[in-house]
Amino acid sequence: MADTIQSSPWTDDGIDPGAVLLNVDNISLSFGGVKAISDISFDVCKGEIRAIIGPNGAGKTSMLNVINGFYQPQEGTIMFRGKERRSMKPHQAVGQGIARTFQNVALFKGMSTLDNIMAGRSVMMKRNLFWQLLWHGPALNEEIEHREKVEEIIDFLEIKHIRRTPVGNLPYGLQKRVELGRALAMEPSLLLLDEPMAGMNLEEKEDMSRFVLDVNQQFGTTIALIEHDMGVVMDLSDRVVVLDYGKKIADGTPDEVRNNQDVIDAYLGVPH
Amino acid sequence: MFYRISGQFKTDYRSDHALFRVRQDAVLMGIILLFAWVIFPFTANEFVFQALLIPVLIYSLAALGLNILTGYAGQLSLGTGAFMGVGAYACYKLVTIFPEMNLLVAIGLSGFFAAAVGVAFGLPSLRIKGFYLAIATLAAQFFLVWLFEKWAWLYNYNASGAIQVPTIDMFGIRVAGPTASSFVQYYFVLFVVTIMTIFAINITRGHIGRTWKAVRDMDIAAELVGINLLRSKLIAFAVSSYIVGVSGALFVFLWRGAAEPNLFDIPLSFRVLFIAIIGGLGSILGNYLGAILIVALPVILNILPEMVGLEINAAVVEHLNIMIIGALIIAVLIIEPHGLARFWAIIREKLIMWPFPH
Ligand SMILES: Nc1ncnc2c1ncn2[C@@H]1O[C@H](COP(=O)(O)OP(=O)(O)O)[C@@H](O)[C@H]1O
Ligand SMILES: [Mg+2]
Numbered sequence: 253m254a255d256t257i258q259s260s261p262w263t264d265d266g267i268d269p270g271a272v273l274l275n276v277d278n279i280s281l282s283f284g285g286v287k288a289i290s291d292i293s294f295d296v297c298k299g300e301i302r303a304i305i306g307p308n309g310a311g312k313t314s315m316l317n318v319i320n321g322f323y324q325p326q327e328g329t330i331m332f333r334g335k336e337r338r339s340m341k342p343h344q345a346v347g348q349g350i351a352r353t354f355q356n357v358a359l360f361k362g363m364s365t366l367d368n369i370m371a372g373r374s375v376m377m378k379r380n381l382f383w384q385l386l387w388h389g390p391a392l393n394e395e396i397e398h399r400e401k402v403e404e405i406i407d408f409l410e411i412k413h414i415r416r417t418p419v420g421n422l423p424y425g426l427q428k429r430v431e432l433g434r435a436l437a438m439e440p441s442l443l444l445l446d447e448p449m450a451g452m453n454l455e456e457k458e459d460m461s462r463f464v465l466d467v468n469q470q471f472g473t474t475i476a477l478i479e480h481d482m483g484v485v486m487d488l489s490d491r492v493v494v495l496d497y498g499k500k501i502a503d504g505t506p507d508e509v510r511n512n513q514d515v516i517d518a519y520l521g522v523p524h
Numbered sequence: 525m526f527y528r529i530s531g532q533f534k535t536d537y538r539s540d541h542a543l544f545r546v547r548q549d550a551v552l553m554g555i556i557l558l559f560a561w562v563i564f565p566f567t568a569n570e571f572v573f574q575a576l577l578i579p580v581l582i583y584s585l586a587a588l589g590l591n592i593l594t595g596y597a598g599q600l601s602l603g604t605g606a607f608m609g610v611g612a613y614a615c616y617k618l619v620t621i622f623p624e625m626n627l628l629v630a631i632g633l634s635g636f637f638a639a640a641v642g643v644a645f646g647l648p649s650l651r652i653k654g655f656y657l658a659i660a661t662l663a664a665q666f667f668l669v670w671l672f673e674k675w676a677w678l679y680n681y682n683a684s685g686a687i688q689v690p691t692i693d694m695f696g697i698r699v700a701g702p703t704a705s706s707f708v709q710y711y712f713v714l715f716v717v718t719i720m721t722i723f724a725i726n727i728t729r730g731h732i733g734r735t736w737k738a739v740r741d742m743d744i745a746a747e748l749v750g751i752n753l754l755r756s757k758l759i760a761f762a763v764s765s766y767i768v769g770v771s772g773a774l775f776v777f778l779w780r781g782a783a784e785p786n787l788f789d790i791p792l793s794f795r796v797l798f799i800a801i802i803g804g805l806g807s808i809l810g811n812y813l814g815a816i817l818i819v820a821l822p823v824i825l826n827i828l829p830e831m832v833g834l835e836i837n838a839a840v841v842e843h844l845n846i847m848i849i850g851a852l853i854i855a856v857l858i859i860e861p862h863g864l865a866r867f868w869a870i871i872r873e874k875l876i877m878w879p880f881p882h
Contacts, residue, residue: 320748322748342747342748342750343747343750343751343752346748346749346750347750351749352748354745358742358744358745358748359741359742359745360737360738360740360741360742360745360746361741361742362737362740362741362806363734363737363738363741367734367737370731370734371734371735371738371746371749371751372749373731374731374734374735374738374749374750374751375749375750375751377731379730379731381727381732381759381763384726384727384730384731384732384733385723385726385727386726387725387726387729387730391726391730391731392538392541394731395541395730395731396537396538396541399537399540399541400537403537434749438749438750
């Protein structure tokens, strides 16, 4: 599985720009009696930034959890990079090149920024116990090789100064940035971002928006993004899918969605 | 832009991965090694070897093994004593079945038996966590000690039910048995402990150590960056139990000379757990500091009144001792829950700043 990442630079996942990278087809998910997602279909094309919006409880996070294998949908299929599936284990999703960040930061609190981002490369690090015991030689070489990649990401996200700080001590905005760094370290072909700007001040939001755009443009990473801030969504995304009460109510360009009556109603009806 | 800086930083990252990024640390380590390898053994008497040096080393090693599992990989174990027992009994069977076997080899192999048993009892760790896992390891503790008692083959059907360390020579030098010299045994133990410590340092700073810490800090996130939880935990159980097993073999073969099953019972498990906690979970150095506090300090406090010429009733000394050690443990845990190693880290930090507080 991991070989698929390793053998291909991260923009090259065998899908042509503009072609469908991820197709979600008639997915339904329920928890006991609660229907979190009802019969939703949409696609994400290679190279785009795809926003998923909707009021709280609409099923956005659940949708990401289905895509990266954390939840198993009762119905529907998912096609990613040409392979169709109902469900898979999270580490298989990782192996196919899906990385994500979480609505509530999910970092390794006791570890430094550097170690957190290095952890994103776990799948690619192959030296076994024997080499690790010796350390000098192949294990150290591998460590340095990945360290170089990680330092590039640290550079890119402008977090050099907190490289050695345990992430538990960092302010929330920086933690979100480290989490993005960890996801980038996985060199994903599809990056899922769950409210990357929630709880940030204006300046932090602008920084994060810039990083998201740069990741998309410089590395060609396809991004699916959940965001509440409409301004951000309109600026960043190529296409928007709107969910409400687990159903899809609109899908299109930011302008189309903005003027859609169902969307306006959903947002007026549910304060957020 | 990603390739611009690659290459030119290479030497930097290599030195960045050096064990001692501050030269003073290397000097300090050198001094400690000088004491351990030269000054202590050449100045110690029989009492110091047997009551202080050798047990501190062996307990440190046991705590190191436990610390890998609990401090680094986040899996609490209450069965350390029993896993030491697996190492000890395995070594006993090896040297009695193969009397020609080099003792170093026998001890190295006995670790694998402990590792195998550790992995077997670690299997439930994917499903159960925290206290529930601790209870499962407690079950291992009871089961194994019961096995040491009931499975007569393990102690070669001795009438006493105990294992007795035979006389063993290595390259013409007596290393185990009643007539082995403490000087030789100390070096034997020191050698094994040094090697194990180097391995532990290497593995915890590499990517396997990182996966352990990731699983410890947030297992769901670890899974979602592609870490195979079961694999990571089982490697931790294996490595930890290996080290614990080796310490158990040393415990009996290089120190106690004999062992009954109940030697490996819960009190031993808790003693090692105390050492790891007081020393500092998630630290290598802490195990040594913890063992000095828990193993050596009581011995020193016991002989202190006599040394300074105070006439105190032995029972009183004993009680004072327990009170002092108990108070110290509580004080350490209140002042610095992360243990003695964190104390040292703070002092070191201050020394680096000194004399310019920022
Ligand atoms: N693990 C779960 N167990 C039970 N209900 C859940 C679970 N995850 C989500 N839900 C429910 O699914 C619905 C959608 O939640 P979620 O996907 O988190 O919404 P959003 O991210 O759009 O705010 C909510 O009603 C929520 O309570
Ligand atoms: Mg959500």
